[in-house]
Amino acid sequence: MVTPLETVFPGLARGGYRVTSPRDGEYNCIAWAAGDTRVWWWPGRDAGKEYWPPGVPRERTRDAFAAAFASLGYKICEGEGPEAGYEKIALFADAAGMPTHASRQLPGGRWTSKLGKAEDVEHELHDLEGAVYGAVVLILRRAATAAELRVDGNGCVLLIQEIENWIRREATVENRRFSERRRAHAVERGRELVHNLR
Amino acid sequence: MATTPVKSTPESPAETVEERFRRLAAAWHRDTDYLSSMDDADSHPAYQEIIRLGPEVVPLLLRDLAENHTHWFGALEAITGARPAPASAAGNIPRMAEAWLRWAKDNGCQW
Numbered sequence: 001m002v003t004p005l006e007t008v009f010p011g012l013a014r015g016g017y018r019v020t021s022p023r024d025g026e027y028n029c030i031a032w033a034a035g036d037t038r039v040w041w042w043p044g045r046d047a048g049k050e051y052w053p054p055g056v057p058r059e060r061t062r063d064a065f066a067a068a069f070a071s072l073g074y075k076i077c078e079g080e081g082p083e084a085g086y087e088k089i090a091l092f093a094d095a096a097g098m099p100t101h102a103s104r105q106l107p108g109g110r111w112t113s114k115l116g117k118a119e120d121v122e123h124e125l126h127d128l129e130g131a132v133y134g135a136v137v138l139i140l141r142r143a144a145t146a147a148e149l150r151v152d153g154n155g156c157v158l159l160i161q162e163i164e165n166w167i168r169r170e171a172t173v174e175n176r177r178f179s180e181r182r183r184a185h186a187v188e189r190g191r192e193l194v195h196n197l198r
Numbered sequence: 199m200a201t202t203p204v205k206s207t208p209e210s211p212a213e214t215v216e217e218r219f220r221r222l223a224a225a226w227h228r229d230t231d232y233l234s235s236m237d238d239a240d241s242h243p244a245y246q247e248i249i250r251l252g253p254e255v256v257p258l259l260l261r262d263l264a265e266n267h268t269h270w271f272g273a274l275e276a277i278t279g280a281r282p283a284p285a286s287a288a289g290n291i292p293r294m295a296e297a298w299l300r301w302a303k304d305n306g307c308q309w
Binding site: 008009023025026028029030031038039040041042044045046047048049050051052060100101115116117118132 | 235267271283291292294
């Protein structure tokens with residue numbers, strides 16, 4: 001049976017996918033890729049409706065989206081395969097080159113996406129390509145500070161990733177006054193916590 | 199954006215504002231729920247037709263906003279001319295909804 005999701009994204013049935021959250025209209029694909037589930041990220045015309053990182057051009061262009069992710073430490077790279085020590089994001093755009101969607105790579109190489117106001121899904125990267133999101137046009141990566149901890153087991157990895165997601169949210173969204181000093185302190189506390197759990 | 203044309207006239211002369219709103223909202227959800235751009239979602243023909251329903255539809259928008267945090271911000275602003283959410287709430291859907299519901303109470307709107 002074809003599900004409603006497969007009707008919109010026919011490629012999902014090809015590679016297998018898994019719905020990993022309920023529908024939620026409070027965050028979108030860019031927010032999810034950025035590790036933020038509290039705000040809706042988009043460079044819309046009305047700056048009063050959607051969050052966009054301060055100082056990044058409020059334009060629906062590949063460069064503006066790359067700059068938004070650069071504010072979180074991501075840089076453009078080649079290759080969508082998983083690389084030890086790196087987290088990756090893939091940007092989708094339509095035929096006119098206008099960004100439509102972003103996915104974030106999971107440990108192991110599959111990808112996770114928030115589908116607009118709908119669910120989060122785990123999927124193969126290119127299975128979301130098509131009429132709605134267009135195609136992957138850009139891959140970005142950043143050093144994954146939690147990567148070194150993966151050898152100690154999934155529990156620890158998840159813990160520090162949660163801490164870092166929280167830090168990222170605090171630093172980028174909720175509290176613009178959140179200082180680098182406090183961020184560094186929180187990271188250090190997270191590392192100590194994980195170390196003590198070893 | 200893949201959209202399905204929305205009939206610009208009521209299905210039947212007896213269709214109430216609420217029935218028309220429900221029909222249009224369903225079409226809007228179907229066509230735009232997978233999009234991230236609020237501009238794209240707000241420019242959908244069904245959304246624009248909901249705006250054209252005028253003040254009568256405001257209680258229905260507020261109720262759906264309160265219950266589901268549906269993105270009726272653009273429609274409410276277009277109909278009422280108000281803009282109650284502070285700039286610091288941009289993208290924070292619960293805070294934007296709260297600001298609109300507070301504004302509605304302060305202005306005697308019921309939903």
